[in-house]
Amino acid sequence: MSELYTRNFCIIAHVDHGKTTLSDRLLQQTNTVSDRVLTAQHLDSMDLEKERGITIKSHPVTMHYKAKDGITYKLNLMDTPGHVDFSYEVSRSLAACEGALLLIDAAQGVEAQTVANAHLAFAQKLKVIPVINKIDLPSANLEMCIKQLEDILTIPEEEVILASGKSGIGITDILEAVISRIPPPRWTEYKQPRCLVFDSIYDSYRGVIAYVRMFSGTIKAGDMMLLMSTGQKAEVKEVGIFMPKMEKIASLGPGDVGYIVSSIKEPSDIKTGDTITLANKAATEMLPGYKEVRPMVFCGLYPIDSNDYEKLKAALGRLRLNDSAFVYSSESSVALGFGFRCGFLGLLHMEIIQERIRREHDVDIISTYPSVIYKVKTYAGELMEVDNPVNLPDAGIIEQISEPTIKASIHIPNDSMGDILAMIMEKRGTVDHTDTLDANRVMLTCALPLNEILVDFNDRLKSVTHGYGSMDYEPGEYRVSDLVKMEILVNGDPVDAFASIVHRDKADGRGREFCERLAKIIPPQMFKVAIQAAIGGKVIARDNVKEMRKDVTAKCYGGDISRKRKLLDKQKEGKKKMKQFGKVSIPSDAFIQVLKNQ
């Protein structure tokens, strides 16, 4: 079959705009998956993804569709991750396509993420097919959606397809549009074989399996392949496509989307965005857009029970196999014992990994305050990168500290403009420009220090805008800033895991707030416990943990002794689950709570 009859496309959408349901409909319509096998949301296979309605790993699938022109086309649908933390992954999935369905919820309209991803698609020169989904919702507002598409993304009304993934409206229109509007595979003329790695998974029997989009030439089992970013060679063991399960085929040709099993066993050797060519017919230029992915957010993860250290280590190792963006190395803390310094693409990525460690690997963990990478310059001219406040050198030798910023685009309703501007100010951000999206909404383009949005920015944005605000960001430049290390002392002893790097102007407020919150979260103790915040040994804020006054059980007679013992045993178990800091018991989730309940 000629590559002229192949179409490669993806679906880009905001969270909850119905991407997965629509994908399932397409699989159904093309008989790729029988109705019986089609569980709700077929493409998202991780529980956590289903629960949160977001896709973390891409799952491509090949469909065959007999179009109205009588020809059967091969359609490769790429699923894309749906969150800002994974924008590089999104861009690689887009790079593997010639077209994209831009999905918009008929009731919600265009969101920040939709704009961001649409721009990514335009940048990849993809043909964008706008689809307004969920048109059968009572709250659907087609007029608004169409106007937004025109105004914000300059997409003409005539191109819009109306659909409902839920009830199957417009599915045929979409498939026909994919064939007629999206061009056949590009760059097939290139002389040497080239394919793009857009994802990979680890299989304990077969090693690393690369998910690839073939652009030119063919690759088959037995070939010696070459990874262009590193020059590493490996033997191809098997190639195949996704139907949606992996199915072995003889060779991958131009335009194909499939997988390559090779002799590579080490997950970090296969990098998303890399180009694979063949050793004996090596290409000279890589496919465009490759980047080294670097984690932006760091925190320490520690087992609550120190006996679980090995179990945690194994869990991190297994998670890393399928997620090369996640990095870790061992570290130790006076307060928390032995654990790991972990790096993540962003906050959601961090939350997901923590949740998977708890849930899938059954290790109770405790997390320290998240940090970004600070660049420190000493008077001696030494340059260092610090991703853990504990490692910040003595203030006396630091000439300057720079911190990473982000470029954010924030979509908000007009009436929350004042609150959001105040919040951006509070977070030390600057607004570069303001664009009107429609009668009710504006888009702010601003620069913010990354460490200011680490914890609560997105939550507050949602709450101030009653859920209507959305944000997308990309990394910005490093800026010199007046930063200091703030320590937190519990009962006089600094708890290294609570240390953070903050802007000097905000230290007082942050310290006060932190002490107050921590004092509330630590359950009443049998004696007075002070919580203090300090900079360079000078206390800047203080609060007290409530003293426990009464826990005695009133009735306790002969008949109650067995019962009472069970009660005390239960209390003792509860206490065991807490971390002991000297005489103070801190619940293991206090760190997360301190960060979240602001």
Next chain:
Amino acid sequence: MTDLGQDKHRSGPPGLKPLDQGIYVHVPFCSSTCDFCAFYQIKPTAGAVDQFLKGIEAEAELIPWRGPISTVFWGGGTPGLLSPDDLDRLAKIIRKKTVIQPIEWSIELAPAWVTKARLEVLRDNGINRISMGIQSFSDELLDGLGRQHTPKQVYKAYELIREMGFKNVNVDMMFALPGQTEAEWLKDLEEAIALKPDHISTYCLTFEEDTALWIKLSEGRVKLDPEHEAKLYEATWEKLHKEGYQQYEVSNFAKPGFECRHNLSTWKMQEWIGLGPSAASQHDGMRGVNPADLALWSQQLNAGKRMQEDRRVLTADLLLEDSLIFGLRVNQGVDLAQARIRFPDANWTFVEAKLSTLESEGLLKISSEVVRLTNKGRLLADSVGTELLGLGSD
């Protein structure tokens, strides 16, 4: 202490005081369920009462009776709703097994069931201590607990009890009821004191699983306020002390000489024989509880079995641990010298280390080998108990 006489089984090392031996009878009948109560109780049908009394008789036959019984306690449930004839029948079963007249024989009575006929039967069988559940004199607060009597019934019942010659009367009161202020509680307490009882128990309302109150708590209809409760405890201690009632346990106060000997024995880890469904026993080297089910209890008795649940062998470590956990709730404290004689083989190194930590935290005081909780420690007795766990755990 009265010399009870000892047989071979119960004599211990030289210097050890002989152990008290008591009987507890659980009478599982109630006409309705109070919101705070988690005890086993059922409706008193004629058939059930007969099955119960036959069971008590059968259970009594399974016990290797040794030596005299110093105390008897009938609790429930509502023992007082048994008819005078049934009370007489129950008393006769017990009297067959007590060698001499017990020093103290208590019954719990609900005001609504106090009649002259019942009190006569009780008095004539040697019951010499009445414990009456009042809880509160406020109609509103009583309603909130699902209680079944009025303040008027309380006064009538109390008067009748005294008229019939009972010289040792306790009243049960409850505080920290939902919506109750400190002033309201003190007023309630004053009304109880005005009756001039010999003994007063004041119970801070406890939320136990499987009660109507617990459900209210989990639904957020009532709230816990430990700080408020602590204040009420302290106010209670002060008030009763002023009125001549000595506190001798967390919730118990008495005029001198009227402390409940039965309960003191259990807190000091003496021995007691529990009869009836859900009754707990501790004697002959074993601890165990009867099933909280009339039918199952009868069935096990027919098979010659009792105290089948939560069975534990009484080791020196377990008994020492419990002597401390429960004994420290008693104001008199725990006599370590006696305990060393009684439990020479226990892990004293552990106990001494724990006690000294708790002392450094201001929760207890040790002087001339007697450990007592401080007032602060008394309010935190559960934390103290939790710290002391570890010796006798499985």
